[in-house]
Amino acid sequence: MRLHKLVVSSYKLLALSFHPSPMSDTGDFLVFIPPDLTSAKPIRLYSNPMCPFSQRIRLSLRAKQVDFSQYFVHLVRKPEWFLQLNPHGTTPTLEHKGQIIPDSKIGMEYIDECFTCDRRLLSVDPMERAQQKIYVEEFGSKFLPSFFKVLKAGDPDGSGFLGIKNYLIYFNEFLNKRDLPLVSGEEPGFPDYAIYPFFERLEGLATVFSKDLLVWLQDQAHESVPLFFEFISTMQKDPPVQATALTSEQHASHYKSFKLGVPKYCVDSTTPLYTAPPK
Missing domain, CATH: 1.20.1050.10 (Glutathione S-transferase Yfyf (Class Pi); Chain A, domain 2)
Structure with a gap:
């Protein structure tokens, strides 16, 4: 928790914070707003719209009807505050109760066990x-x-x-x-x-x-x-x-940029991604 407070106070981090909606996870209709550190949202997700491992977590959070805040991070130009939060610099990274879970499978299990609803992701048997x-x-x-x-x-x-x-x-x-x-x-x-x-x-x-x-x-x-x-x-x-x-065309567009050595890691040129702390 001390590290998290240091990161936020040092960079006055802006967040992509939203209530889940049908289009949000594709990178559309996102607005930069200051993070609400007293938000009732129980969990934060640092991810990337093109990362399949990140999609695992977004699917799980939505299936369990968890209200969450999301931060899209560029996977080449990783901001320093993100590397302080997760030194591995990998997505997805879950933050809950001041603790970090930097693994998709473990994160999925944690979400299923921690947040109760009628739907279980893993069998009770x-x-x-x-x-x-x-x-x-x-x-x-x-x-x-x-x-x-x-x-x-x-x-x-x-x-x-x-x-x-x-x-x-x-x-x-x-x-x-x-x-x-x-x-x-x-x-x-x-x-x-x-x-x-x-x-x-x-x-x-x-x-x-x-x-x-x-x-x-x-x-x-x-x-x-x-x-x-x-x-x-x-x-x-x-x-x-x-x-x-996302569509096959959107994935192909990303992979073309990857092949050219300049991966976009976004849905389109207007998708907001964190590459550095806001000035």
């Missing part, structure tokens, strides 16, 4: 809850390496595309065996919110970095992995997803 966590860990080891290989290296040998394709085939079989539309069942939960942000970005990623992946997604995948597309369709009907989702 211990075994099912364990299986949900195991699935997310497997996603991290089986899918994410291929995703980031395509993003960072452009996938010259096609191994990133092959890894993504094989995972989606596995995912399709997983849903088929469970005979359910989502990993959590009929309603999105912890594992669904953990994996959806990366699926949302696949077409945009492929458009810029992998022609093979793009052709497969557009021409063949609907027959090969139909349950994957049903999963996407079901998720897109979820209000938290609708409030945080």
Whole structure:
């Protein structure tokens, strides 16, 4: 708490503070206003609109109906006050009761446990809850390496595309065996919110970095992995997803800037981001 007070008093930080609304998380209709340090909002989120890990937290907060303040941070020109708050400089960063949680999966669990409402992200059944966590860990080891290989290296040998394709085939079989539309069942939960942000970005990623992946997604995948597309369709009907989702074109625009070495990390040129403390 002492560090937080120091950061705020030193820089007289301006905040992107708002009550959640259907368009807010995409970077639209945000206004710079001074932070209310006595605000009744229980939690602060430091994130970036293009970061899939940040979207995990925004989905969870909205699903749990938590009123929160949000601060969009540029992930290249990181402001000093943010690095003091989280020396790792990573998003998402949750702040609650003077403490920091700089990890998306741990943050999702914390939100589910800390804020009560009728909706649970993790199952109340211990075994099912364990299986949900195991699935997310497997996603991290089986899918994410291929995703980031395509993003960072452009996938010259096609191994990133092959890894993504094989995972989606596995995912399709997983849903088929469970005979359910989502990993959590009929309603999105912890594992669904953990994996959806990366699926949302696949077409945009492929458009810029992998022609093979793009052709497969557009021409063949609907027959090969139909349950994957049903999963996407079901998720897109979820209000938290609708409030945080971006289009494939918006993701492609960001990835083009990333490829050129000047990543925007914003939805468009008017999206307000923190790059330095206000003067």
